[in-house]
Amino acid sequence: MSPKHTTSELTLPFPGPTPVKLLAVDDDPHNLVALQAILEPLNQELMLAENGTDALRLCLDHDFAAILLDVRMPVMDGFETAEMIRSRRRSRRTPILFLTAYRSDEQLFRGYDLGAVDFLFKPIVPEVLQSKVRVFVELRRSEELLQRQTEDLKRTERRFRDVLEAAPDAMLITTEDGKIELANSRVDMLFQYSRETLIGQNIRMLIPEWECSMAERVRESLAQAEIRQMGVRRDGTSFPAGITRSPFQASDAVLITTAIRDITSQVDAEARIERTNVELERRVAERTAALSSSNEALRQFAWAASHDLQEPIRTVLAYTQWLSEAVNGHLGKRESGMLSVIEDHASRLNQLLGALRQYIHVSESGQQEWAPVDCNEVAAAAVSTLQTLIQETGASVEWSPLPIVPSIEILLHQLFQNLISNGIKYRSSERTPVIRISSTATKTGWTFSVMDNGIGIDAQYLEYIFGVFRRLHTVELSGTGIGLSICKAAVERLGGRIWVESTPGSGSVFNFALPRDPHRESRTK
Numbered sequence: 001m002s003p004k005h006t007t008s009e010l011t012l013p014f015p016g017p018t019p020v021k022l023l024a025v026d027d028d029p030h031n032l033v034a035l036q037a038i039l040e041p042l043n044q045e046l047m048l049a050e051n052g053t054d055a056l057r058l059c060l061d062h063d064f065a066a067i068l069l070d071v072r073m074p075v076m077d078g079f080e081t082a083e084m085i086r087s088r089r090r091s092r093r094t095p096i097l098f099l100t101a102y103r104s105d106e107q108l109f110r111g112y113d114l115g116a117v118d119f120l121f122k123p124i125v126p127e128v129l130q131s132k133v134r135v136f137v138e139l140r141r142s143e144e145l146l147q148r149q150t151e152d153l154k155r156t157e158r159r160f161r162d163v164l165e166a167a168p169d170a171m172l173i174t175t176e177d178g179k180i181e182l183a184n185s186r187v188d189m190l191f192q193y194s195r196e197t198l199i200g201q202n203i204r205m206l207i208p209e210w211e212c213s214m215a216e217r218v219r220e221s222l223a224q225a226e227i228r229q230m231g232v233r234r235d236g237t238s239f240p241a242g243i244t245r246s247p248f249q250a251s252d253a254v255l256i257t258t259a260i261r262d263i264t265s266q267v268d269a270e271a272r273i274e275r276t277n278v279e280l281e282r283r284v285a286e287r288t289a290a291l292s293s294s295n296e297a298l299r300q301f302a303w304a305a306s307h308d309l310q311e312p313i314r315t316v317l318a319y320t321q322w323l324s325e326a327v328n329g330h331l332g333k334r335e336s337g338m339l340s341v342i343e344d345h346a347s348r349l350n351q352l353l354g355a356l357r358q359y360i361h362v363s364e365s366g367q368q369e370w371a372p373v374d375c376n377e378v379a380a381a382a383v384s385t386l387q388t389l390i391q392e393t394g395a396s397v398e399w400s401p402l403p404i405v406p407s408i409e410i411l412l413h414q415l416f417q418n419l420i421s422n423g424i425k426y427r428s429s430e431r432t433p434v435i436r437i438s439s440t441a442t443k444t445g446w447t448f449s450v451m452d453n454g455i456g457i458d459a460q461y462l463e464y465i466f467g468v469f470r471r472l473h474t475v476e477l478s479g480t481g482i483g484l485s486i487c488k489a490a491v492e493r494l495g496g497r498i499w500v501e502s503t504p505g506s507g508s509v510f511n512f513a514l515p516r517d518p519h520r521e522s523r524t525k
């Protein structure tokens with residue numbers, strides 16, 4: 001490059017980090033060429049100026065890592081130029097190296113006064129100049145790096161604050177012992193403090209129950225569920241707050257992010273639901289009490305009616321029988337027929353009333369003797385009661401060893417007797433009735449099965465037949481239609497349930513399950 005040009009740029013074609021800018025100012029072009037040659041190996045961008053004015057102009061547009069300034073120059077000498085350079089903001093801190101041929105103390109003082117970093121005396125020793133300039137180059141590189149890192153950091157922090165601001169909840173970042181480091185604007189709104197006042201304070205002034213040991217715990221389980229604590233506003237009023245904490249490892253310490261939301265409306269709604277539930281429970285209890293008292297009244301009425309009707313019916317029966325004996329042989333066929341119809345119906349009515357009383361008795365509330373009952377003995381007793389029917393039909397009743405269960409003996413007896421007699425009663429005309437009783441132990445108690453080889457029951461009636469007065473065979477076989485309702489009431493009083501499985505034409509299996517701990521069962525119902 002030619003030194004005749006007052007200002008020139010030298011862009012060195014070497015790869016590597018972006019070159020930093022250097023400025024050399026000397027009124028002697030030869031000196032500039034010499035400087036250029038010395039600094040070339042540093043591979044930086046060197047700009048040249050032949051006077052102070054050009055140098056100042058370049059300083060307006062560029063940031064130099066260092067300026068090499070000749071002291072002795074016409075018009076504006078090196079010191080004047082340095083003074084001007086220092087007076088400008090952009091170049092206030094740019095290192096200046098004065099180049100001078102004179103070692104005078106006066107010059108040195110003036111130069112250092114003007115912020116010179118160093119002096120280099122002519123003739124310049126290339127190695128010395130290179131090593132000095134290299135230091136400034138490195139310095140600039142470090143500055144640039146630091147600046148970039150600071151900007152990155154600022155950007156990250158800005159992004160972090162933006163995220164914090166965008167959060168729907170009040171967010172606080174604290175140290176493990178609760179010192180507030182950062183807060184979003186929702187914190188101001190929720191607690192009525194300005195954020196600046198909060199920084200450095202302890203989070204417990206907002207959430208008094210916030211615990212230090214909690215930090216240890218949340219560190220173990222990062223996904224901490226929301227907990228409820230009270231929040232205290234600046235004016236001393238408090239509100240229920242939903243609080244979620246999550247710790248994170250910052251560069252030098254563990255910090256805790258605490259998200260806080262006002263859950264007043266949620267808590268109010270819960271309280272309303274709670275009040276409604278209490279009210280509902282009260283009403284249900286009231287209704288249940290009313291129902292059970294009306295049930296009791298009905299039961300008493302049914303009992304009284306069946307009891308009081310029994311006497312007139314018995315009288316009708318007795319008088320009909322006396323009448324038929326008294327007029328024996330004096331009545332025509334038609335009249336005797338009428339008399340026997342009255343007798344039949346009165347006796348059926350008597351039977352029905354008896355069955356109804358039995359049903360009421362079985363299903364009645366109140367205390368009865370609970371005791372261990374040997375089911376083998378109960379089955380034997382039931383069979384003995386049914387001896388006549390068994391002999392008439394040639395039926396056989398068998399059972400495998402049955403358990404001893406906590407029960408009310410009379411109810412179990414009723415149950416076995418009704419199921420065995422039904423098994424015989426609803427027998428098939430094609431085979432001799434065989435009744436088999438068995439039991440299996442279950443997790444909660446026992447299941448008993450009474451199996452017959454009778455006519456069976458159509459699938460659609462399997463539940464129907466357990467209702468009061470429900471009969472499938474009204475004409476051909478006598479009965480009250482209450483036997484199975486008595487069985488159902490008895491099993492339910494024993495805390496169990498009854499059901500039937502059947503194959504029409506082949507037979508039925510009546511099952512009932514009894515609990516091992518009937519008292520617990522009735523408590524949980």
Ligand code: ADP
Nearest residue numbers: 422423426465471472473479480481482483484
């Ligand atoms: P009842 O025997 O007096 O009619 P139940 O309540 O004992 O009254 O039985 C109701 C009806 O269920 C009976 O009329 C009968 O139709 C049917 N049933 C009961 N047990 C059996 C059985 N083992 N096999 C077939 N049908 C039965």
